[in-house]
Amino acid sequence: MNMQSPFFDRQERIGWWKQDSLLRSRVLVVGAGALGNEVIKNLSLLGVGNLLIADFDTIENSNLSRAVLFRHKDVKNGARKADVAARRAKLLNPNPKAIVKSFHGDIVWDMGLGVFRYADVIVGCLDNIEARLAVNLACRKLGKTWIDGGMWELAGSVSVYDCKNDDKACYECGMTPDHYRDIRVRYSCTNAVVKARIKQGYEPTTQTTSALVGAFQSQETVKLLHNMPSFSGRRLMINGEAHFFTGDDSSPVYLIDLSKNPSCLCHQESIIEDVFSIQSASADTKLGDFFDLLHKYFDNTRIIIELNREFVVSAECPYCLNSIYINKPLHRTNDLEVVCPNCEVDCPTCGTKNIGVPDCRNCGQEDIYEPILHKFNELTEDSSWFKNNSNLTLLDIGVPPLQILRIISDKGQKLVEITGDKTRFWK
Amino acid sequence: MATLKNLTVIVEHTGKRIPVNQIDDQVTGQEFLSALADKINLPAGTRGIISRKMNRKQILAGQTLRDAGVEDSETLIADFERTAG
Numbered sequence: 001m002n003m004q005s006p007f008f009d010r011q012e013r014i015g016w017w018k019q020d021s022l023l024r025s026r027v028l029v030v031g032a033g034a035l036g037n038e039v040i041k042n043l044s045l046l047g048v049g050n051l052l053i054a055d056f057d058t059i060e061n062s063n064l065s066r067a068v069l070f071r072h073k074d075v076k077n078g079a080r081k082a083d084v085a086a087r088r089a090k091l092l093n094p095n096p097k098a099i100v101k102s103f104h105g106d107i108v109w110d111m112g113l114g115v116f117r118y119a120d121v122i123v124g125c126l127d128n129i130e131a132r133l134a135v136n137l138a139c140r141k142l143g144k145t146w147i148d149g150g151m152w153e154l155a156g157s158v159s160v161y162d163c164k165n166d167d168k169a170c171y172e173c174g175m176t177p178d179h180y181r182d183i184r185v186r187y188s189c190t191n192a193v194v195k196a197r198i199k200q201g202y203e204p205t206t207q208t209t210s211a212l213v214g215a216f217q218s219q220e221t222v223k224l225l226h227n228m229p230s231f232s233g234r235r236l237m238i239n240g241e242a243h244f245f246t247g248d249d250s251s252p253v254y255l256i257d258l259s260k261n262p263s264c265l266c267h268q269e270s271i272i273e274d275v276f277s278i279q280s281a282s283a284d285t286k287l288g289d290f291f292d293l294l295h296k297y298f299d300n301t302r303i304i305i306e307l308n309r310e311f312v313v314s315a316e317c318p319y320c321l322n323s324i325y326i327n328k329p330l331h332r333t334n335d336l337e338v339v340c341p342n343c344e345v346d347c348p349t350c351g352t353k354n355i356g357v358p359d360c361r362n363c364g365q366e367d368i369y370e371p372i373l374h375k376f377n378e379l380t381e382d383s384s385w386f387k388n389n390s391n392l393t394l395l396d397i398g399v400p401p402l403q404i405l406r407i408i409s410d411k412g413q414k415l416v417e418i419t420g421d422k423t424r425f426w427k
Numbered sequence: 428m429a430t431l432k433n434l435t436v437i438v439e440h441t442g443k444r445i446p447v448n449q450i451d452d453q454v455t456g457q458e459f460l461s462a463l464a465d466k467i468n469l470p471a472g473t474r475g476i477i478s479r480k481m482n483r484k485q486i487l488a489g490q491t492l493r494d495a496g497v498e499d500s501e502t503l504i505a506d507f508e509r510t511a512g
Contacts, residue, residue: 035512127512150509152473155440157509176457176488178474203511237506242442257484
């Protein structure tokens with residue numbers, strides 16, 4: 001006689017619990033650092049059947065003290081956080097039908113909007129404003145709910161954003177000019193190419209804080225997956241160090257009712273209703289072939305593909321007028337690549353003469369050299385650039401896998417998903 | 428435009444209570460936090476959040492105290508954003 005109780009026995013004793021629903025559910029975890037590790041571990045042990053883990057980083061020694069899924073050997077191997085977290089998480093859920101997938105890349109630029117479309121809940125375990133803003137916008141466009149976690153020393157916070165609900169605050173509602181300034185630090189002020197040398201800031205946290213915050217995020221995820229009310233539009237503040245000041249009940253936690261900002265840019269985005277899927281198109285599809293596919297659905301009208309991002313063809317020196325051939329997306333172009341190697345530029349701050357650098361070598365004044373970028377953000381077949389580059393793939397021009405693109409033709413516009421990438425992310 | 432009187436700010440992470448005898452009700456959440464920055468003393472590298480204790484409603488950075496509904500003798504809570512992941 002088998003005396004062992006089923007793996008999920010204890011939680012299935014909860015009256016409203018639906019283990020089958022969890023098995024069928026799809027959760028996207030963005031960020032596989034300290035918080036991500038906790039959330040991924042929790043959701044796997046809870047039996048979530050489809051987990052997608054996204055992160056662009058590799059594992060470092062300092063991650064190990066706060067990351068239950070990582071090991072010393074992962075540091076030596078320079079392993080990717082998302083891949084390792086997915087592999088170890090798979091071991092935690094014994095259900096053979098459970099799937100854990102990983103995506104190694106920058107979620108701001110490298111992951112298509114369609115990835116969010118198939119998720120039931122998105123859990124943000126991020127450490128920067130730009131990524132949070134990107135997740136928030138994606139969730140708004142698709143009417144999804146996401147759960148943002150953050151921590152600092154022994155303090156934590158968990159916010160639930162129901163981006164479908166116009167009356168609820170979203171992440172961007174709480175943003176200030178300082179937040180936007182922080183995002184711009186990563187990019188050149190003058191032409192938005194990526195700054196090649198940005199120091200990454202590290203913030204003080206502990207494993208216990210990530211365990212606390214990750215637990216709240218996981219529990220809210222489970223509630224949402226059971227269609228139970230969550231604290232949408234509010235932020236749970238956890239004060240782990242001095243926890244008795246604001247609450248009359250000496251509570252270590254309290255909720256803030258987040259205010260909707262009437263001029264929030266994200267709220268001005270309308271929620272996507274209809275998406276047209278093209279199964280045979282992926283980010284690896286060549287541009288010429290993609291236009292051919294589009295003509296099947298849009299007839300032989302003139303088609304414009306809106307890229308929703310910019311592609312740099314060349315950088316022209318404003319002094320000698322020589323051009324540097326770039327031919328790549330703006331977000332993959334850094335400020336060192338677009339500097340003329342021959343022309344001397346005087347720093348407006350200290351007067352030092354500089355050659356071949358975007359920032360002053362002497363005083364650090366940024367963006368002393370301003371090239372003229374020749375770029376586009378929409379593509380047509382009749383452009384001269386296309387005629388010479390039709391063999392490039394969608395990915396080459398910055399269209400990420402499972403992206404949703406706006407296609408404009410004489411017959412109107414459609415939002416088209418390159419669905420051929422779906423299996424990279426979801427079952 | 429009016430003046431708000433006898434506000435108290437509780438700094439969540441230290442428990443410190445800061446009396447604000449009077450302040451213009453057109454001051455925004457951001458300006459309010461900036462004006463009290465030395466006293467609130469947020470952890471280095473963090474940004475402040477301010478909310479009303481009575482309803483736990485956040486006061487937005489660009490929102491005036493008046494628009495947020497703050498009244499005389501209220502208690503406000505100052506806390507900070509947690510951004511690490």
